[in-house]
Amino acid sequence: MNSKLQPDGSYQRIAVPQVVLGLSGIVSVLVIGGTGALALAITGVLGLLSIAAVMLSVSSHKRILNESAAGMQLQFEHELGQERARHIDGLDGLCVDVLPVWSNQIEMARVHTESSITDLSMRFGNLSQRLSSALATSAMSSGNGEQSDLVTLLKESQTELNSIVTSLRSALEVKRSMLNEIYALSQFTGDLKKMAQDVADIAGQTNLLALNAAIEAARAGEVGRGFAVVADEVRKLSNLSGDTGKKISATVETVNQAIASTLRVSEQYAKQDTEMVANSELVIEHVMAKFGTATSGLADSAEILRNESQIIGNEISEVLVALQFQDRVSQMLMHVRNDLGKLEDHLHECEHDRAAGNTANSMDARAWLNELAQTYTMPEQHAVHDGKQHIPANNSSDITFF
Secondary structure, eight states: OOOOOOOTSSSEOOOHHHHHHHHHHHHHHHHHHHTHHHHHHHHHHHHHHHHHHHHHHHHHHHHHHHHHHHHHHHHHHHHHHHHHHHHHHHHHHHHHHHHHHHHHHHHHHHHHHHHHHHHHHHHHHHHHHHHHHHHHHHHHHHHHHHHHHHHHHHHHHHHHHHHOOOOOHHHHHHHHHHHHHHHHHHHHHHHHHHHHHHHHHHHHHHHHHHHHHHHOOOOOOOGGGGHHHHHHHHHHHHHHHHHHHHHHHHHHHHHHHHHHHHHHHHHHHHHHHHHHHHHHHHHHHHHHHHOOOOOOOOTTTTHHHHHHHHHHHHHHHHHHHHTTTTHHHHHHHHHHHHHHHHHHHHHHHHHHHHTOOOOOOOOOHHHHHHHHTTTTHHHHHHHHHHOOOOOOOOTTOOOOOO
16 A cells, blocks of 8 residues: 655555556557557556556545544543543542531531530529529628628629620620631532533533544444444443532532531521520620619618519529520531531542442432431421421520530
8 A cells, every 4th residue: 555654644645656657658558559459458458557546545545544533533532531530530539628627617616616605504503603692691681791792792793794795705706707617618519519510511522522433433444343442432431420420419419408508507596696695785784784773772672682683593594594505506517517427438438439440339319318307306407408497496495404
């Protein structure tokens, strides 16, 4: 076959000398033999041979061009497959890296809030005991010395109550910071969804290219059979990649729903906490104003002082009951943290299966959410999970945690 490969990958035909030689032979026969029958016959044979050589050269050139095009297309598909694999690895790596961060942030906020509320409850309890002691002392005493001590105690109580309000505000700031962290982390789900969509798009494009390669290989005939096998394997890999992209999208959607559920519940409780702190501050200011009035006429109003002390004790008890919201928040955050840990374990298992050459287990988002719902212990969680309006917590509970 008279062809050679050029530096740019193309082929150049060198059948021109054959055509020239055939024409020269025809001219020579005509010159030597004239126009006799034998000369004309020889001339016809030489012409046919020249035409056959040209046709053979054109056919060979077409086959070489087809092989070159198929090779370039397979190379492009291979590079596209590598790019798709990098996208999948990057998405899995992001999930594996960011899930522990989410879990640790939620656990840190839960522990910090629980510690702060527990400390506040203890301080309220101690304050209630001190007020009871002051009430008993006031009932037993009638001298100016005892009255002076009670005035000092009231001033100290006011200072402690003010510090409690400050602590409550600090706890709210911590919770607001936690909500901001969760909201910032939820923004990653948008990137995860985009990456999953990119994987699906790449898989679709790879499948289309594999189909084109199979068509071109079929046109090449027997020579393209090997390319057809490769194109079929590329198509299978593309389908597997598409399924993986769908599984990743389902996983990202599950995480997004869990975070959105947590944000909705946390925002509701943050609003309640803000109102509780404002009400507590108003109650404390109101009570301390009454205490100021009572202490100014302590000598003539011992009975009033005892009554006011009883009111304070009742209000502090109500505040202690209101502080039980922490148990609810802690349980909600614990459920979210455990679910994130479960998702992290699943991703590690998928990564291990892929490293071992096995197919990763598929994830059913509906079944995952059903299992998550079974861990709920409060009606608010079920309501938010089902997309219903939030049910306000009952602050009149008789349960006490201390």
